[in-house]
Amino acid sequence: MTRPHRSAAMTSEQVSYVTDPPGHVALRGVRLLTNCFAWLGGIAFMVQLLVADGGLLRFPLAVLVAIVLCSWWLRPDGDSWPIAVVEGIAAAGGVLLLPVPQPVIAFLFGVTTRRALRGGPGRFPPKASLASLGYVTGLVVSITTEVRARHEAVDIDAVAASLMPLVGLVIGSIALYETVRAVRFEEDARRTVAAVLQASPVGLVLLDDDGTPRLHNARARALFGWDTDEPGDRKVPCAHGADITRCAEGCRDAHPEPVEVTIGRAGVLAVHAVPVEQVSGPEQTLVAAVDVSKRRRLEDALRSRAERDDLTGLASRAHFLHLVDSALLVDETAGLLVIDLDQFKEINDADGHQAGDSYLRAAAQRIGAAIGPTSTAARLGGDEFAVLAPGHDAQEATRLATHLLSELEAGPDLVIRASIGIAVATPGVGTAELLRDADTAMYVAKREGGGRIRLFRPEMGERVLARQRDKADLRTAVHGGQLVLHYQPIVDLTTSVVTGAEALVRWQRPGRGLLGPGEFIGLAEETGLIMPLGDKVLAAACHQAVRWHDQGRALDITVNVSTRQLATAAFLPALDRVLATTGLASDRLTIEVTESVWADDAAMRGLMAVRETGVRVALDDFGTGYSSLSYLQRYPFDVVKIDRSFTHALEDSGRTAGVVRCIIDLAEVLGAHTVAEGIETSEQADWLRRAGCAFAQGYLFGKPDHADNWDSQPSVSSSGCAVFGTPDER
Incomplete structure (x- = not known):
């Protein structure tokens, strides 16, 4: 049928x-x-x-x-x-x-x-x-x-x-x-x-030897846009022209791989031609066409994501390094600028990641607008950016960096500070070396205070290598037991009794001897080691205070804490663990901070949370930094420490003596005790006692030393200012 x-x-x-x-x-x-x-x-x-x-x-x-x-x-x-x-x-x-x-x-x-x-x-x-x-x-x-x-x-x-x-x-x-x-x-x-043809998602066309479609499915009509009913008007295009049968590149001759053809504005077809031998006539050609427009768009999107930074829209790190490789092959003269935003971490920590992202986008927009059409800007990661300036020598690259700094700082509502390092390609230099040199110069600019430009010089690399060795050695010291604590006595000037001790960290560095905190605390803050270092110092000092108590010495302990430590959310839980583990009463511990804490909202919040636990708070080096009566009134401290620069000048300047009296009186009004630092003579101690200063510390009472050596410390001179030990021990 x-x-x-x-x-x-x-x-x-x-x-x-x-x-x-x-x-x-x-x-x-x-x-x-x-x-x-x-x-x-x-x-x-x-x-x-x-x-x-x-x-x-x-x-x-x-x-x-x-x-x-x-x-x-x-x-x-x-x-x-x-x-x-x-x-x-x-x-x-x-x-x-x-x-x-x-x-x-x-x-x-x-x-x-x-x-x-x-x-x-x-x-x-x-x-x-x-x-x-x-x-x-x-x-x-x-x-x-x-x-x-x-x-x-x-x-x-x-x-x-x-x-x-x-x-x-x-x-x-x-x-x-x-x-x-x-x-x-x-x-x-x-x-x-x-x-089969109708069910196929592939557009299929059978062409005769003249290129006229003899057979095709609806998918082919849709893909090729054949609106006419005249067979002669229907052509199968290729990548090289409007008619695959007349392609000089041989697209009709069964290419091993499909050729891609653009249809309209955004359509892309993959066209594959296969010869079909005929028994009773000339050879025909079967053409298979697949719509790859979506795949092409996805590939373009993936390529764009690979080449562009998602947050800022600048070139990505990988794509930027590829561009540097290409530039060095074409032109031996090229300037590379590495830009690091100053104080970005503080902004990110204080205002949150959303504010930090907005800050990065603003910086990227200004960098992109300032570099011109011949240069390329990229985000290398975090708050670090880079600019490739082909054909720029050292002088031109420096001018570009100066313009960049100016544009970053020119915002009416947002001033962006940055440190810029410049390296200029020399014959034979590779991308890795050029980026390393620019990064080294940027690091030097940042160490010198930021907001400046440095052009790479060979001696910089030597300093950076030394700095890298210092970082590695400090990491070993923190985790390898090379850090030791010395304690300096704090004396009650009225009773001449040692009432407490300040814990001061030292680094017993192999081959270098005993290093004071001034030589490595900055490095610890820069590398993030300040957190584990501070936790070790706090725990060791609290343990020592408990040991002294078990020996019959009721000594309070003072521990220096950096602003960066206080700004982290992990500090307060770590403090609670130390107090709970050691059994030290919270009112016998004093956390000592500098006036820089007022410039960091996150650190101030952490400090107020510490004070609510019962731990006392001391303000160190008062009068040398961000001193403000409004801050003292809003954020009261338990102890105000008079900086040694004032106590050393007591005998030389009556004005200095007046300033010290004002500090003592101000602390008394605010309900805080005063501790004078750097006391070296009996005259200084006597003057401070008469002026109403409650406590003092300095070489007159004892140098910082290991806890085991406290009993061998010399007693204080006949002025009767202070001696070691509790009243029962004297």
Whole structure:
């Protein structure tokens, strides 16, 4: 049976053919001719029966032929066994009745060819063979009757003349049937191919040798934008032109990899051409097209993300280093600027990461606007930026850096300070070396206070290497037990009793001896080691205070804490753990800070939280930094320490003596005790006692020393200022 018409219509709409295949055209012609001849033969056979001299038998036979013809008319695509039987009877009767077999052969032609053209395995040959069998039966009966009537031998020539047309008819019918089957198989294959083409997300086009699409699916029409119905207007483009068949690069000749073609503004197709050899004609080409626009956009997005910093939009570190590599290959003269924002960590810690990100974006915008079109800016990471300036020598790179600093600081509402290091490429220098030199120069600028520019010089590298060794050695010292604590006594000037001790850290550095805090505390803050270092000092000092208490010495302990320590959220929990572990009462511990704490909001919050635990707070070096009465009033301290620069000048300046009295009186008004530092003479101690200063420390009472050596400290001179030990121990 044939396919439903609706399915064929759907297929023809989904997959477009330029022309019907030649087999289909020929088969339609053959079907028309055979139908016409079958009707003519059938009618002629019926007429021959009616006019034949066969008596009444001719009428029933003519009726049988008429029935067959009516079935052809009423059911052109139908068939049944009764009709096949009728055909066989009509054929047998016709042979017996008619004087010549030609009318019967014509009838048999119509019967067999109709079934060969329209029937499946159930119609041909089983049903068609009944008519042929009737013909043979009639012929045998006719010959037998004639032989008996005439008593003559069988006329072989007459028998051959009657059978040969039948044999030819059978052979031709079988050939026609197989041809029809082949055409139908081809039709099924076309329908299968059409279904595959329609279901495929790939645009498929079959081109002839002239480049005209012979077959294509709807996806191909959509991808190539074929709105016209004229085959000649449909072209398959390639990367090198509007027609792949005329590409001089050979895109039609089965490239191993697809070629990408831009369609419209944003569409990108991957086109792959494969030759298709033909048995009966010139070679054709199958073109497969895939829409890779989304993939291209994703690739572009990934490439952009790889090449651009997400936060600032500047070049990423990896892409920037690639650009430096390329620049050094093309031009041996190139300037590299490394820019580090000053005080970014303080801004980030105090105001949060969102404010820090806004700060970085503002800095990036100003850097990008200041460098000009020939240079490239990048964010290397954190608050560190870089600028590549091809063709810039040292003088030009320095001018660019100066302009950059000016632009960064020029904001009306936000002033951005930065340190810039410059390195200029020399013949043979690589990217890594150039970046290292610029980073070294930036580091030097930052160490010198920031907000400045430094051009790399070879001796800088030596200093940086030494600094790196210092960092590594300090890390070993913090975690390897090279840090030791010395304690300096704090004396009550009224009773001359040692009431406390200040813990002072020292570094027992191999090969360098004992180093004071001034030589490594700054390095510890710079590297972040100040936190573990401070935790070790605090824990050791509290343990020592407890040991003294167990020995009968009721000594308070004072520990210096850096502003950066206080600004971290981990300091207060660490303090609580130390007090809980050692058992030291919180009011016997004093945390000593400098006036720089007022410049750090996070540190001030941490300091106030410490004070709420009962730990006392001392303000060191009062009067030398950010002194402010409003700060003292808003954030009261338990102890105010008078800096040694004032106590040393007591004997030289009456103005200094007046300032010290003011500090003592101010502390008394605020409810704080005063501790004078750097006392070296009895006269200084006597003056401070008369002025109302409560406590003092200095070489007069004892130098900082290990706790084990306190009992061997010299006693104080006859002025009676102080001696070591508690009243019971003196």
